[in-house]
Amino acid sequence: xxxxxxxxxxxxxxxxxxxxxxxxxxxxxxxxxxxxxxxxxxxxxxxxxxxxxxxxxxxxxxxxxxxxxxxxxxxxxxxxxxxxxxxxxxxxxxxxxxxxxxxxxxxxxxxxxx
Amino acid sequence: xxxxxxxxxxxxxxxxxxxxxxxxxxxxxxxxxxxxxxxxxxxxxxxxxxxxxxxxxxxxxxxxxxxxxxxxxxxxxxxxxxxxxxxxxxxxxxxxxxxxxxxxxxxxxxxxxxxx
Numbered sequence: 484x485x486x487x488x489x490x491x492x493x494x495x496x497x498x499x500x501x502x503x504x505x506x507x508x509x510x511x512x513x514x515x516x517x518x519x520x521x522x523x524x525x526x527x528x529x530x531x532x533x534x535x536x537x538x539x540x541x542x543x544x545x546x547x548x549x550x551x552x553x554x555x556x557x558x559x560x561x562x563x564x565x566x567x568x569x570x571x572x573x574x575x576x577x578x579x580x581x582x583x584x585x586x587x588x589x590x591x592x593x594x595x596x597x
Numbered sequence: 598x599x600x601x602x603x604x605x606x607x608x609x610x611x612x613x614x615x616x617x618x619x620x621x622x623x624x625x626x627x628x629x630x631x632x633x634x635x636x637x638x639x640x641x642x643x644x645x646x647x648x649x650x651x652x653x654x655x656x657x658x659x660x661x662x663x664x665x666x667x668x669x670x671x672x673x674x675x676x677x678x679x680x681x682x683x684x685x686x687x688x689x690x691x692x693x694x695x696x697x698x699x700x701x702x703x704x705x706x707x708x709x710x711x712x713x
Contacts, residue, residue: 487640525705526641526686573640583629583648584690584701588640 485509487589489574495595496564504559504592506574514577515557516541516586517549519570526573532557564596599624601689601704609710614677618707620670620687628700632661632672633686635706641686644672674709682711 487508496502508515516531528541532551546568548560561568574589601622610616620630629648633641645654647663647670654661658681660673674681684706691700 523705526703528701575640582692583646585631585643585646586641586688586701588642590640591638 487574487576487587489572489589489592491592492590493593495597496561497597498565500564501560501562502564502594503561504572504574504594505556506558506589507556508574508576508587509555510576510578510587511554512576512578512587513554514579515551516575516577517547517557517559518573518575519543519568520573520591521570529559529572561594564594566596568594569596570594599689599691599702601687601702603685603687603704603707605707606705607708607710609712610677612677612679612711612713616674616677616709618672618674618685618709620672620689620704622668622670622687622689622702622704624668624689624691624700624702626691627665627668628690628692630661630663630670631688631690632659632670633688635684635686637683644685677711679711679713682709684708 490505513534517529518526520526527543530549532538535554538549550558572592575586578585604619631646632644635641645656645661658675663670686706687704689702
């Protein structure tokens with residue numbers, strides 16, 4: 484089991500460029516999430532997908548789009564990158580057991596926008 | 598508004614010493630509280646989960662406590678090791694309602710540095 488994988492690990496973009504962050508999980512979880520983590524801000528939810536075919540906005544969705552390609556994959560797209568989107572991005576999937584949720588996080592993508 | 602406050606923001610201790618990290622929350626209704634450890638350059642990994650009826654739970658040298666009445670939790674690390682250097686994040690969950698993102702409230706974390 485690879486768990487949650489993310490690509491790329493690092494990326495540098497110029498303002499206005501676009502890119503897609505990829506995320507995949509092999510644990511057969513229904514729900515998947517995208518977070519960004521900034522110094523002093525903690526983890527903030529960008530978008531989530533409760534199940535295949537559904538996506539919803541989180542706390543900070545502006546400037547991002549997502550696609551739940553299938554049960555395994557959930558991608559995050561920046562259409563026109565801005566310096567304010569410099570951050571570390573984490574994808575997570577959720578295991579629901581005994582009424583409790585446990586999030587499994589990927590290793591993160593460190594994005595710099597110049 | 599649901600909030601999770603962690604203290605201290607950062608902490609430096611010598612290897613072999615003990616330390617305690619705090620988490621206070623205002624989340625209601627409450628389902629559980631989970632502590633995550635995040636090593637530098639990696640994603641968070643779950644350490645312990647505390648439900649309403651649990652006061653103490655241990656995972657090796659990590660011991661978590663929960664006081665549901667005062668809405669406080671602590672994470673105690675015994676005989677610290679260099680590998681304990683990390684950020685520790687407290688996450689409080691409301692009862693699960695079917696896959697939505699509602700009800701997961703994150704603290705900003707405590708950054709712990711263990712010095713040799």
